[in-house]
Amino acid sequence: MAVILDGRVYADMALDAVAEKVAALKKRGITPGLAVILVGDDPASQTYVRSKGKACDRVGIYSRTMIMAGDTTQAELEKQIAQLNRDEKIHGILLQLPLPPHLDEQHALSCISPEKDVDGFHALNAGRLMLSLEGVQPCTPKGILFMLKQAGVPIEGAHAVVVGRSNIVGKPAAMLLLRENATVTLCHSKTPDLKAQTLQADILVAAVGKPRLITADMVKPGAAVIDVGINRVNGRLVGDVDFENVSGVAGYISPVPGGVGLMTVAMLMDNVVSLAETSLA
Ligand code: NAD
Numbered sequence: 001m002a003v004i005l006d007g008r009v010y011a012d013m014a015l016d017a018v019a020e021k022v023a024a025l026k027k028r029g030i031t032p033g034l035a036v037i038l039v040g041d042d043p044a045s046q047t048y049v050r051s052k053g054k055a056c057d058r059v060g061i062y063s064r065t066m067i068m069a070g071d072t073t074q075a076e077l078e079k080q081i082a083q084l085n086r087d088e089k090i091h092g093i094l095l096q097l098p099l100p101p102h103l104d105e106q107h108a109l110s111c112i113s114p115e116k117d118v119d120g121f122h123a124l125n126a127g128r129l130m131l132s133l134e135g136v137q138p139c140t141p142k143g144i145l146f147m148l149k150q151a152g153v154p155i156e157g158a159h160a161v162v163v164g165r166s167n168i169v170g171k172p173a174a175m176l177l178l179r180e181n182a183t184v185t186l187c188h189s190k191t192p193d194l195k196a197q198t199l200q201a202d203i204l205v206a207a208v209g210k211p212r213l214i215t216a217d218m219v220k221p222g223a224a225v226i227d228v229g230i231n232r233v234n235g236r237l238v239g240d241v242d243f244e245n246v247s248g249v250a251g252y253i254s255p256v257p258g259g260v261g262l263m264t265v266a267m268l269m270d271n272v273v274s275l276a277e278t279s280l281a
Contacts, residue, residue, distance in 0.1 A: 002247040003151065005226070005254040007262035010147050014266040015059055021273045022060040025280075032276035033062040033090045034118065034268075037080060040070035040100045049096055055265045061272050062089060070100050077103060078111045085113040091276040092118030094268070097168070115279065118271045121168065129175050136271055141173035143263025144205060144226050145180065153224045153252055156181040159200050163187045163214070163240075164207035169228055173205050194218070204250075206240035214241040222251035228260050 022032055034056055038049050049065055056063035066080060077099075084093045093116045099105050109117075114124040120136035128135030148155060160182040164170035174186045187197050198204055198218040206214045207228035219225060229240030239256030247253045254260055 002225070002250040002253040004247075005147050005151055005224075005252055005259060007147070007254065007259040010150050011143075011262035011266040013150065014143075014146060014263070014270060015055065018266070018269045018273055019059040021277070025273065025276055026060065028280070030276055030280060031060075031062045031089075032092075032272045033064070033087075034092045034094065034272045035064045035066060035084045035087070035090045036094045036096060037066045037068065037077070037084075038096045039068045039072050039077060039103065042098070045096045045098075051265055052094070052268060055269050056272075059269050061269060064090070072100075072103070074103055074107070077108055081108065081111045085111075085116060090116065091279055092116055092268075092272040094118050116275060118268060118275060119168070120172070120271070126167070126172070129172055132179055136275065137176065137267075138168055138172040139267040139271060140169050140207075140228060140260060140264045141176050142267040142270075143260055144173055144228070145176050146267065147226070147254065147260070147263055148203065148224060151224075151252055153203065155203065158182045158202035159185070160203040160205065161185045161187060161197050161201035162205045162207065163191075163194065163198065164205075164209075164228070166207065169207040170205075173207065173228075177203065177205075208240045210240055211238050212240070212242040214246060216242060216245035216249045219246050219249045221249055223249075224252040225250040226254050226260060227256050230256060230261065 036049050053063050084090050093112045109121045114122045117125050120138040125135045160177040162170050162174045165188040174184045178184045195218045199220055201223050203224045205226045209229050211231040211233050227239035227241040231238050237257045
């Protein structure tokens, strides 16, 4: 039976460390600040935004949520971002995705100052990650690495297979694993024989958004399986991994809910603090 990678335990650990850093910054007269922009009334996004606000309260980060109407124009959104770029109370700006379809996500993200790009989605920070330079790392992949390291899963020399090549999870997760000297395979919707790839994985990251895509016969015995997927099936949240059966084969497995999602929020807090610290330098 696999070891369960309990996101609550690892997120608590990370948040306690963040709270200490916030206290140290406050002693120096700085309160780290996060602004979250939410456009429209997508219920899942509203839930995520609330959980980010709660995490800020827990660690002592100042937070502000800017709620914008669903019919906000690109110019209005970018004006809001520009205001926050100039706001000294704000060290991190998060644009909650997805945006309504009439808005250009990439262009809006490019308007966030790279110094306040708390998600690490700006091209400059994505490029820094690619070049293995210091910079903001996207929260979900950063949380995955935190979990693996805390659990003592060997990364160096391991074969990591990442399923999903999005800019926010799959690609940066592959980059971070590569940085830690894993041999990385990045799979996607056009990968012809997914099972042949996943069976090679010592570390398997599933970031697709398809319930039960990863079944027990696709997993190498003893592998560390990280389930990033969030899917709603009959009102229940499930990941991309068939948890019940895969946990009988894997060495480690992260559950959904209660796994990577909590790490994402914890790493967001860590990124706000890092940006506040950098602003002092
Ligand atoms: P996305 O839709 O941008 O990308 C999905 C990727 O999956 C694509 O690269 C696509 O090529 C690949 N894919 C699709 N079908 C496939 C198949 N049959 N086989 C192999 N690959 C396939 O998704 P995303 O934004 O990276 O999110 C992925 C999942 O992770 C979603 O369920 C999302 O809700 C979840 N998510 C969770 C967190 C978290 O904090 N836990 C954060 C971000 C996203």
